Structure formats: C-alpha cells, structure tokens
Amino acid sequence: xxxxxxxxxxxxxxxxxxxxxxxxxxxxxxxxxxxxxxxxxxxxxxxxxxxxxxxxxxxxxxxxxxxxxxxxxxxxxxxxxxxxxxxxxxxxxxxxxxxxxxxxxxxxxxxxxxxxxxxxxxxxxxxxxxxxxxxxxxxxxxxxxxxxxxxxxxxxxxxxxxxxxxxxxxxxxxxxxxxxxxxxxxxxxxxxxxxxxxxxxxxxxxxxxxxxxxxxxxxxxxxxxxxxxxxxxxxxxxxxxxxxxxxxxxxxxxxxxxxxxxxxxxxxxxxxxxxxxxxxxxxxxxxxxxxxxxxxxxxxxxxxxxxxxxxxxxxxxxxxxxxxxxxxxxxxxxxxxxxxxxxxxxxxxxxxxxxxxxxxxxxxxxxxxxxxxxxxxxxxxxxxxxxxxxxxxxxxxxxxxxxxxxxxxxxxxxxxxxxxxxxxxxxxxxxxxxxxxxxxxxxxxxxxxxxxxxxxxxxxxxxxxxxxxxxxxxxxxxxxxxxxxxxxxxxxxxxxxxxxxxxxxxxxxxxxxxxxxxxxxxxxxxxxxxxxxxxxxxxxxxxxxxxxxxxxxxxxxxxxxxxxxxxxxxxxxxxxxxxxxxxxxxxxxxxxxxxxxxxxxxxxxxxxxxxxxxxxxxxxxxxxxxxxxxxxxxxxxxxxxxxxxxxxxxxxxxxxxxxxxxxxxxxxxxxxxxxxxxxxxxxxxxxxxxxxxxxxxxxxxxxxxxxxxxxxxxxxxxxxxxxxxxxxxxxxxxxxxxxxxxxxxxxxxxxxxxxxxxxxxxxxxxxxxxxxxxxxxxxxxxxxxxxxxxxxxxxxxxxxxxxxxxxxxxxxxxxxxxxxxxxxxxxxx
Amino acid sequence: xxxxxxxxxxxxxxxxxxxxxxxxxxxxxxxxxxxxxxxxxxxxxxxxxxxxxxxxxxxxxxxxxxxxxxxxxxxxxxxxxxxxxxxxxxxxxxxxxxxxxxxxxxxxxxxxxxxxxxxxxxxxxxxxx
Numbered sequence: 001x002x003x004x005x006x007x008x009x010x011x012x013x014x015x016x017x018x019x020x021x022x023x024x025x026x027x028x029x030x031x032x033x034x035x036x037x038x039x040x041x042x043x044x045x046x047x048x049x050x051x052x053x054x055x056x057x058x059x060x061x062x063x064x065x066x067x068x069x070x071x072x073x074x075x076x077x078x079x080x081x082x083x084x085x086x087x088x089x090x091x092x093x094x095x096x097x098x099x100x101x102x103x104x105x106x107x108x109x110x111x112x113x114x115x116x117x118x119x120x121x122x123x124x125x126x127x128x129x130x131x132x133x134x135x136x137x138x139x140x141x142x143x144x145x146x147x148x149x150x151x152x153x154x155x156x157x158x159x160x161x162x163x164x165x166x167x168x169x170x171x172x173x174x175x176x177x178x179x180x181x182x183x184x185x186x187x188x189x190x191x192x193x194x195x196x197x198x199x200x201x202x203x204x205x206x207x208x209x210x211x212x213x214x215x216x217x218x219x220x221x222x223x224x225x226x227x228x229x230x231x232x233x234x235x236x237x238x239x240x241x242x243x244x245x246x247x248x249x250x251x252x253x254x255x256x257x258x259x260x261x262x263x264x265x266x267x268x269x270x271x272x273x274x275x276x277x278x279x280x281x282x283x284x285x286x287x288x289x290x291x292x293x294x295x296x297x298x299x300x301x302x303x304x305x306x307x308x309x310x311x312x313x314x315x316x317x318x319x320x321x322x323x324x325x326x327x328x329x330x331x332x333x334x335x336x337x338x339x340x341x342x343x344x345x346x347x348x349x350x351x352x353x354x355x356x357x358x359x360x361x362x363x364x365x366x367x368x369x370x371x372x373x374x375x376x377x378x379x380x381x382x383x384x385x386x387x388x389x390x391x392x393x394x395x396x397x398x399x400x401x402x403x404x405x406x407x408x409x410x411x412x413x414x415x416x417x418x419x420x421x422x423x424x425x426x427x428x429x430x431x432x433x434x435x436x437x438x439x440x441x442x443x444x445x446x447x448x449x450x451x452x453x454x455x456x457x458x459x460x461x462x463x464x465x466x467x468x469x470x471x472x473x474x475x476x477x478x479x480x481x482x483x484x485x486x487x488x489x490x491x492x493x494x495x496x497x498x499x500x501x502x503x504x505x506x507x508x509x510x511x512x513x514x515x516x517x518x519x520x521x522x523x524x525x526x527x528x529x530x531x532x533x534x535x536x537x538x539x540x541x542x543x544x545x546x547x548x549x550x551x552x553x554x555x556x557x558x559x560x561x562x563x564x565x566x567x568x569x570x571x572x573x574x575x576x577x578x579x580x581x582x583x584x585x586x587x588x589x590x591x592x593x594x595x596x597x598x599x600x601x602x603x604x605x606x607x608x609x610x611x612x613x614x615x616x617x618x619x620x621x622x623x624x625x626x627x628x629x630x631x632x633x634x635x636x637x638x639x640x641x642x643x644x645x646x647x648x649x650x651x652x653x654x655x656x657x658x659x660x661x662x663x664x665x666x667x668x669x670x671x672x673x674x675x676x677x678x679x680x681x682x683x684x685x686x687x688x689x690x691x692x693x694x695x696x697x698x699x700x701x702x703x704x705x706x707x708x709x710x711x712x713x714x715x716x717x718x719x720x721x722x723x724x725x726x727x728x729x730x731x732x733x734x735x736x737x738x739x740x741x742x743x744x745x746x747x748x749x750x751x752x753x754x755x756x757x758x759x760x761x762x763x764x765x766x767x768x769x770x771x772x773x774x775x776x777x778x779x780x781x782x783x784x785x786x787x788x789x790x791x792x793x794x795x796x797x798x799x800x801x802x803x804x805x806x807x808x809x810x811x812x813x814x815x816x817x818x819x820x821x822x823x824x825x826x827x828x829x
Numbered sequence: 830x831x832x833x834x835x836x837x838x839x840x841x842x843x844x845x846x847x848x849x850x851x852x853x854x855x856x857x858x859x860x861x862x863x864x865x866x867x868x869x870x871x872x873x874x875x876x877x878x879x880x881x882x883x884x885x886x887x888x889x890x891x892x893x894x895x896x897x898x899x900x901x902x903x904x905x906x907x908x909x910x911x912x913x914x915x916x917x918x919x920x921x922x923x924x925x926x927x928x929x930x931x932x933x934x935x936x937x938x939x940x941x942x943x944x945x946x947x948x949x950x951x952x953x954x955x956x957x958x
Binding site for chain 2: 803818819
C-alpha cells in the first residue's frame with residue numbers, strides 16, 4: 001500500500017542517505033526531524049520504517065550503508081520516550097550489536113547501541129542478555145584508541161552505561177572487562193573523553209568489591225594510567241573551552257579516591273608531587289590528599305604518617321609568609337592553607353593512636369624553635385627567616401590544638417608550661433622595653449586555638465580537660481603579662497599582642513571556669529582606662545575600642561546576662577560619664593566616637609546612650625545660643641552628625657524603636673522654636689545644615705513625624721514673620737523626598753502632604769516657598785501611580801491658578817509641574 | 830505693553846522648541862512660526878497665533894495647529910482665549926483647517942485619539958526640557 005505517508009517517508013530516507021553534495025546537512029537534518037515526528041505521532045510504525053530502509057541497511061555500498069545505519073540510530077535516539085515492544089527492541093539491539101564489527105558503519109552502530117541501552121524500562125528497554133551481547137561484541141571488535149574523538153567518546157559512554165545500568169552483566173566478566181577498560185583509556189588525551197574515562201575508573205572501582213581479585217591485580221595498572229595525568233595540565237591553553245581544568249582535576253581526584261586499593265600507589269605519588277617546586281602542584285597534591293584521607297579507611301595511612309608529616313612540615317615552613325599577623329587561621333598563602341587543613345584532618349582522624357600528633361610533639365624543628373624563643377629579645381632582632389619559622393610553628397600549633405580537645409590537651413601538656421615560664425621571666429625583668437616577643441606570639445596562638453574549642457551554644461562545658469585546668473592555673477599570670485605589655489610597650493606589635501591576648505581571655509563564656517568573673521572585669525577596667533587616658537596613641541586606642549566592641553557583640557549574641565551586667569557597669573556607665581564630664585583633655589570627637597561605637601553593639605546600651613546624647617545636644621545648643629561659643633557649636637555639630645549618620649540609621653535596622661527618632665526631632669524643634677535668631681554667620685549655616693540633615697534622617701526613620709511637620713507648616717504659614725522657618729521646613733521636606741526611605745514615609749502620608757503643598761503654592765509672603773512647593777509637587781508625580789492619581793484633579797486645579805503667578809520662575813515651575821501631572825494619566829489635558 | 834512682551838517672550842521660547850512632526854527641525858527653525866506672528870493681549874485675555882506651513886499642500890497643517898494649541902493650553906492660565914490660524918494665502922484648504930483648529934469639540938475629539946495624542950506629545954517633548 002503505497003500511501004502518501006509512505007512515499008513521504010521514502011523521500012526523507014533518501015534525502016538523508018544521499019551522500020552526494022546535492023543534499024545539504026540542514027536538509028538532511030530536516031528529513032531526520034520529519035521522520036522522527038512521524039514516528040512519535042504514530043503516523044508510521046517503526047517496523048514499517050525498518051522495512052522501507054532494509055535496502056539501505058544491508059547494501060554493499062559502504063557509504064550508503066553507513067548513512068542508513070546512522071539514520072536508524074539517530075531516529076532511535078529521538079524517540080527514546082516512545083513505547084516500543086520488547087521484540088522490536090530485542091531485534092534492533094541484536095542488529096546494532098552485530099554491526100559493531102562493521103567498522104565502516106561504526107558510528108551508526110555505536111549511536112544505535114547507546115540509544116537502545118539508555119532506554120528506561122517503562123517504555124521498553126533491553127534485557128540483561130542483550131547487554132551481554134553488546135559487551136561481548138564490543139570487547140571483540142573495538143579498538144577504542146584507534147578511533148576518532150567523537151567515536152571514542154561514544155565508546156566510553158557505552159562502557160559507562162554498561163557499568164551504570166547493567167552492572168549484573170558486567171560483574172561476572174571481571175578480568176576481561178577490566179582489561180578492556182585499561183586498554184581503552186590508556187593514552188587518551190582529549191579533555192572531553194578524559195572526563196568520561198576518569199568517571200569510568202571511579203565507577204568501575206566502586207563496582208568491584210575490594211576483595212575482588214581482578215580489580216586488585218589491575219589496580220596498579222589502572223592507577224599508573226591515572227597517575228600519569230596528575231597534576232592536570234593543558235598543553236595548549238584554551239584548546240577546549242567546554243572542559244575546564246577544575247572539572248578535570250576534580251574528576252581525577254574522585255577517581256584517585258574511588259577505592260582503597262589505590263592507596264599504596266596514590267599516596268607516594270602525591271607526596272612526591274608535594275615536594276615539587278611548583279606551588280600549583282603542591283596545592284593540587286594537598287587537595288587530593290585531603291580528599292583521599294576521607295575516603296580511604298585502610299591502615300596504610302598510618303605507615304605513611306612519617307612521610308606525610310615530613311612533607312607537610314616542609315611545605316609549611318618554606319611557604320609561610322614572614323610577616324607575623326596576630327590572627328592565626330588566616331593566611332594569604334594557598335599552599336599553607338591547604339597544608340594546614342590536611343594537617344588538622346590527619347590529627348582528627350587519628351584520635352585513637354595519636355601517632356601523627358606524636359610526630360608533631362616530638363619534632364626536632366618545632367622543639368628547637370620553641371627553645372630559641374628565649375633568644376629573641378626584641379621584635380626587631382628577629383631575622384626574616386626566623387620570623388617565617390615562628391609564623392609556621394605558630395600556625396602548626398594553632399591548627400593542632402584547635403583540632404580536638406584531646407590534641408589540645410597534648411599540646412598544652414608538652415609546651416604550655418614552658419611558654420608560661422618564659423612569660424614569667426618576662427614579667428620579672430626590669431626593662432619592659434625588651435620583652436620576649438616569641439613567647440607572646442605563641443601564647444596568643446594557643447589561646448586562640450583553645451577558644452575555638454569552646455562552643456558558645458553548649459550550656460555546660462567539659463571543664464575536666466587538662467588544658468582547662470592548665471589555663472585556670474596560669475590565667476592570672478597571663479592576664480598580668482598581657483596588661484603589662486599593652487601598657488608599657490612602645491612597639492605597636494607588642495601592644496597589639498597584649499590587647500589581643502586580653503580580648504581572647506575576655507571572650508570565653510561566663511560560666512567557663514578557667515577564666516573567672518573577676519578576671520573578666522579586671523580586663524574591662526584596663527581597657528576602659530586606655531580609652532580614657534591613652535587617647536594620644538591612635539593605634540592602640542582604636543585596637544582597644546575594637547576589642548571592646550568584639551567582646552560586647554559576643555556577649556550580646558550569647559545572651560550572657562552576667563557578663564552584660566559587668567560590661568554595663570564597668571564600660572558603659574564610665575563612657576556616659578565621660579560624655580557629660582567637663583574634662584576637656586580628651587578630644588570631644590573621640591568621646592563621641594567611643595560612646596556611639598559601643599552603643600551600636602546592643603540595644604540596651606544604645607538606649608542609655610541616646611538619652612545622654614540628647615542631653616548633650618540640648619546643652620550644647622543652648623550654650624551656643626547663649627554666649628555664641630564656637631566650641632559649643634562644634635560639639636553640637638559633632639553630636640548631630642553622630643546622631644544623623646550613625647545612631648539613627650542603626651535604629652532603622654532595629655525594631656520597636658520609632659520613639660527614638662521622634663523624640664530627637666521633637667527636641668530639636670523645641671530648641672529651634674526657642675531660638676529663632678538665624679543670622680548669617682558661617683558657623684550658623686553649617687549648624688543649620690547639620691541640624692537639617694539630622695532631621696532628615698529622623699523623619700525618614702519615624703513616619704509619625706510627617707503629620708507633625710505638616711501641621712507645623714500650616715500653623716507657621718499664618719504669620720509672615722515665620723517665613724524663613726516655613727522655607728527651611730519645606731526644604732527639609734524636599735530633602736526627604738529625594739531619600740529612598742523618605743519617599744516611603746511620604747507615600748504613607750500622601751494625602752496630607754499634597755494638601756499642604758497645594759496651599760503653599762499660594763503662599764504670598766515668599767516666592768521661594770511657592771517655587772519650592774511646586775517643585776515638591778513635581779517630585780511627587782513620580783510616586784506610585786495608585787497612590788497619587790486621585791489627587792491629580794486638585795493638583796492640576798491649583799497649578800492652573802499658579803500659571804497666573806506674578807513671578808516668572810513660579811509660572812515656569814508650574815508649567816513643568818502641570819506637564820508632569822498631566823502625563824501620569826493616559827489622557828492629556 | 831510690558832506685560833505683553835513678557836508673555837510673548839515666554840510663550841515664544843516654548844513654541845520655538847516645538848518639533849515639526851515630519852522633520853527634525855523645530856517650527857521656529859523652519860520659520861513656520863515667528864515672534865511677530867504671535868499676538869497677546871493680557872488685559873483682554875486673548876492670544877492669537879498665525880502660522881505658515883512650509884508648503885501649500887502641507888498635510889501636517891492640522892497636526893501642527895493642534896500641537897500649538899495643546900502647548901498653549903498647558904502653559905497659559907485658563908482665562909486666556911486662544912486663536913490659531915493659518916497665515917492667509919499659504920495653504921490650499923485654509924478655511925477647512927482654520928475651522929477645525931478653532932472648533933472646541935473637534936479639538937477635544939482629536940485629543941481623544943491616542944495616536945494623535947502620542948504624536949503631539951512627541952512633538953512637544955523637547956519644549957519641556
């Protein structure tokens with residue numbers, strides 16, 4: 001029955017199979033799509049199609065046969081969701097499996113096999129024996145490395161599919177199969193293919209149990225193939241945009257770690273590459289080692305501990321920077337970072353035997369460095385190499401101690417008392433300008449480490465640990481050493497060490513017994529005395545202020561009530577007293593900065609401070625108006641700026657604080673009201689500007705202020721004498737409109753604002769007021785349409801009268817405003 | 830007199846920026862409208878504008894007139910009566926155009942047409958900048 005559909009089919013088939021240049025690739029693709037569509041819509045059956053194609057599938061003309069088989073294969077790929085009968089699938093897969101021997105038509109055979117193998121059982125899939133047939137034919141007929149890139153990729157995908165979807169077929173093949181894979185992937189160079197081959201090794205290794213003899217016997221060969229690619233390095237940069245180096249590196253890493261059988265080979269290789277001089281090779285090795293540690297569970301690791309420690313130590317010692325920072329755990333150097341991560345992992349994994357940790361504790365270099373600490377007199381005496389060494393040792397001890405309570409105990413037991421003795425001798429020395437820096441440095445590192453072990457969320461602490469007991473016994477000595485260093489040293493690095501040490505001691509949770517409440521309060525007292533007395537040294541002043549802020553934030557986060565109370569009494573109250581005192585030795589700006597910075601850590605503190613600030617502002621303003629003292633004006637400006645730029649924005653991020661901005665604004669208005677002499681001096685202008693800025697922020701934070709402002713404007717505009725105030729208030733309003741937060745506030749009160757402005761458009765006493773009011777109205781036309789459209793008629797009415805204003809600038813503004821409001825609707829005038 | 834020149838100056842500057850719908854030049858640049866052709870009487874609330882299309886068969890004459898009217902409507906207080914006429918002898922269908930431009934109902938109807946309104950707005954946009 002040669003109906004029209006069949007004829008169409010045949011035409012499409014012929015188009016696709018035609019290998020002469022008369023048919024373009026896009027035409028052929030179109031035919032393929034058309035055929036696929038016919039199949040999917042059940043206009044023709046697959047059986048019919050195959051029958052029509054018989055000639056092309058079996059012809060002796062190689063090229064035509066290749067095209068024919070490829071056509072069928074591509075069609076099968078496209079109809080993967082169509083349900084097919086098992087017989088059909090069985091005969092098709094048999095055909096394609098057989099065609100794997102036909103090297104001229106290999107592409108089609110590979111595509112066909114893959115298409116059928118990827119089918120899911122819901123719509124008809126191949127059986128286990130079919131898969132077996134494919135595997136056998138593959139192993140017999142295909143030499144993967146002799147094929148082109150695209151075909152090799154298909155081969156690897158078939159192997160991948162076999163392992164993923166038909167593992168039962170592959171398992172019994174053992175030796176044969178593993179051998180075939182080795183042969184197939186050996187010497188592969190294409191990045192896309194390599195991605196698949198690495199994945200192949202990974203899933204192959206996971207497929208066979210460790211006890212499998214075939215995998216064990218091939219493990220070395222397989223690993224040698226993999227190992228030759230490490231570390232990943234593209235010979236032609238940017239030769240393949242699709243596959244990135246990181247992707248390949250990660251795939252290789254997964255393959256390395258896929259079975260413990262690789263362990264005896266991978267670790268030596270990685271350690272070898274770790275000693276290379278190329279930083280990127282070092283980093284890669286460290287990353288791989290880290291990852292493999294997690295996956296291997298064997299005992300070979302133990303045997304490798306010495307080699308591992310030696311390589312890691314070398315890597316850290318040679319790559320550590322020579323600048324000593326007081327913040328362990330942050331290094332700018334990737335090699336050191338990765339090495340330290342691995343180090344910590346090794347210690348943590350080692351919790352039973354501690355063999356790795358023992359290597360560190362007994363290490364000659366570390367012990368020597370610690371003994372030599374007594375040789376470094378002042379910081380400047382330390383040579384660059386020694387600084388590097390000190391840094392490296394500090395880092396190593398830090399991560400080792402921070403790894404676990406057990407390791408911390410061991411480190412403290414080995415080293416801590418010696419360090420403390422060093423500090424003790426420091427304290428007894430008459431000459432404070434030459435303290436032993438090394439002891440300080442390592443001490444701070446160890447303290448930081450043990451601090452990380454105390455998690456703030458735990459309610460009870462494991463206070464039975466050895467290190468806790470040791471810390472407890474040395475706490476007082478540590479505190480006094482740090483205090484002495486902080487107060488008496490002239491070199492910044494010493495004072496900062498002291499501050500840092502004290503800060504860490506103060507940041508332990510309140511119920512942590514080694515650091516008592518009195519120690520905590522003593523530390524706070526020392527800090528506050530620096531703030532109040534040592535303000536001339538900017539660097540230490542700032543670092544102490546920062547330390548206080550950190551402590552306060554920690555207390556706030558952990559809700560430690562006891563500590564909060566201590567902090568309140570010792571620090572906050574003192575600072576408030578500072579603000580109101582008449583002691584002019586400390587610059588006012590520093591006082592304000594200190595008070596406001598501490599306030600920002602906690603709402604309770606801030607509320608107290610705000611009260612004090614309010615009082616201070618009123619006092620300064622009144623003083624200024626009374627006797628024109630420029631100092632008072634300056635104080636007032638500092639306070640207002642602090643309020644406007646720091647305090648009020650801080651409140652905006654906190655809830656339940658509408659009242660603060662409102663009280664502030666009302667207070668300011670009260671002051672202004674009482675003193676309406678605005679003369680022209682420069683000081684005045686600046687003061688006014690600062691006041692207005694503060695008001696702007698206040699109003700933006702508290703929407704209750706707008707009604708007050710509007711009422712104020714209404715009342716004030718009745719008396720011609722108030723015209724300057726009216727103008728200034730209007731300027732504040734226009735300022736609010738330009739601010740994003742302010743706009744929200746305006747929108748909430750749009751009715752009364754517009755009504756107010758509409759009236760001010762006719763304010764007879766001052767042209768600027770009329771002009772500004774119209775400009776404000778123009779700005780308001782940009783607000784959300786839904787909120788403002790209903791006022792459009794009233795506004796336009798007011799403006800049409802304003803067009804007749806005696807002053808030209810007002811008329812011009814009115815035209816602009818009218819245009820703005822007219823065009824918010826689709827209808828024009 | 831001083832009041833006349835004031836309004837003239839402001840009204841003219843604005844008209845000078847009205848775009849011709851077909852060309853990228855303004856009406857003033859094309860000499861379609863000049864300062865002399867604008868008469869203002871502030872006391873009697875009366876403005877008359879006479880414009881000269883570039884060619885006799887100008888098909889855009891009504892649109893130009895409409896633009897002028899809209900611009901004046903938006904810029905003058907409502908007390909003014911506005912008269913817009915084609916300069917005598919400069920257009921083939923002078924009477925018809927004049928009738929159209931000064932008929933309140935026809936103007937209102939024109940402004941209901943969204944396409945026309947868009948065109949007018951586009952022509953007038955430069956004059957507001």
